[in-house]
Amino acid sequence: MKATCWMGPQKMQVREVPDPQILNKRDAIVKITSTAICGSDLHLYNGFLPMMEPGDIMGHEFMGEVVEVGSGVNNLKVGDRVVVPFPIACGNCNACQAGAYSICENSNPNAYVAEKLLGHAASGIFGYSHLTGGFAGGQAEFARVPYADVGPLKVPEGLTDEQVLFLSDILPTGYMGAEMCGIKPGDTVAVWGCGPVGQFAIASAYLLGAERVIAIDRFKYRLDMAREKAGAITINYEEVDSVPDVLKDLTAGRGPDHCIDAVGVEGHSHGVLYAHDRMKQVLRMQPDRPIALREAIFSCASGGTVSVIGVYAGLIDKFPMNAVMNRSLTIKTGQCHVHRYMKPLLERIQKGEIDPTFIITHRMPLDQAAEGYRIFNDKLEHCEKVVLKA
């Protein structure tokens, strides 16, 4: 089959590789119809996440048709159309049973390495380095899906791929980002980053009853989308002296009640602190540039919530713990527990409460995945989200 392989930083290649096989009884093989490139893939693309090997198949947002099931899968049959959640989760461990699927205790076969870096291991993830298990990803013609009796969601008739594809990751992720805030009537929410995750965080904050959502980015076309499609008030951080000051003004001194970081390790900014972060990143002394996170903490109203859905890869410097502690902030974070949100969000899509297709700007054949990565990474051609058709 054809698959998008990581061959080194900024080197993606669609290559001919062996077809996947059933490796465990609870596996299914899915013939992929649509798959997408995620901001998380960019962290791998740019070499910020450790433990990649040349030849690793990328991709964790995918859907398609079941073509084979293992002997332990009773709820799916050949021909079913499914969306696959990006965390791999067993459904049996204490974490899964508490609904915390992305910290499944059984799904990372390289748990012992992850433990060294994180203290405890988190779940396995498709196409997301050997640190999360070394699973082949879904930017390919076929994928093997472990624990297929737990993860994949059957798609009801009458919905297109594009309407449901994002249930695999970014719609639930944006939603979880907003849900973690515990929004109450009258609340103002600020969202850093107007990538696909940020857009869905904005939309979800409104679905969950926010009074106002303020979005921050520097790309005009992304801010336009946030305003026109998701309903945010927008700030271009390149055009203001201080984002926290503007946020203070917009909330008459209170600060946003909740702040969502939808940027993660590759935060961008200007000035000395940025140069410092960037240099330490190059030196491998600090893998992350926690610019948006620092700003979110600094801006958040006292007693408020900082919800972190942007991905972080390692240690960060100059973390304003004094602000968190003295101002009673709550930090909530996590890889999305996608399984938990798929059904309820599918219902919202069916009822017309949200149309997730608004973020798609690029549709390309799988063959052109490398080009898709370049366009999405460099934010060319007003790119917001690339969907690959296999």
Place this chain on the structure above:
Amino acid sequence: MGTSIEATANATSGNGGTAPLGSALAERARPRAAAAARYQRIANEDRGTGGESLADFLGVFSIGLGLAQFLVPEAMSKICGIRDAEGNKGVMRALGAREISHGVAILSRQQPEKALWSRVAGDALDLALLGKTIANPENNRGRALFATANVLAVTALDVMAARTLSQQPRTIANEGADKGIIRTKRSLTINKSPEECYAFWHNFENLPRFMRHLESVSVTGERRSHWKAKAPAGATVEWDAETTEDRPNELIAWRSTEDAEVFNAGTVRFERAPGGRGTEVRIELEYKPPLGKLGSKVAMLFREEPGQQVMDDLRHFKQVMETGEILFSDATKQRGMHPAQPDDKPVQL
């Protein structure tokens, strides 16, 4: 308020004292004495692994930094404020190679304290070179000063970790080391009842399902079993074992028989985890590799760090109990390094 403290002072505290655990609390709020004593015992015996985790971190850091120096020496020189980046490429590369070898040594646990002290020596070298850089007016002082500050910070960490590791407390894991006995213990919580975990383990023939180095175990008598383990190069090691203690749903202990070539003994305990979390499984292993060839084969079985092997086995036990089988990824299905990509050989389930 209500309950008097003295009234409940009794012998349940387990440490010979008279005051109950949590004597400042009303009786209702106090921990259950027996359970608390059990955990206190673990806390007293278990010293953890000393500075190991800081050492791990430095290992990873070393490799990362080393790779950067090795692969992009010019860029690294520039970052450190060195003008003649081209001419300094060789030095940078050498420094990088040194960092990598330190990192690998620390992570692979071959005498980590030695590797760490050699890191400290390496840091001193870095500092000396950076000193020269600052002194040379050709170079960018701001950058070099900045790099120096970072190296200094890392040096402090290195010294700290090396110190901790050199005076690592005696733990159950290294207790018998001078007598050639290797001991290790690990624990994990499994979302099944103690009864279920005990029953599965009690049938020793199940052990090879989650202990990857075992080829087979056959039950040969009421308390006897015959074990066959895989050794490198296709060889096998065999021994007989007897069950020395068997408390239903609680504990199983076994040891190799007198005439076995390989002394080894193990205990596994099953205790109900709090709040419906299943079972706390604790395993202790002890073995003494005999001298000679066979010994080194056995040592290989348990890899460099016996604790790692035991932890892997426990994790697999958990997977088998909770999910029915051990999960593979495309990369881990294969031995050695393999990309996250399907293999072309048909897979045997």
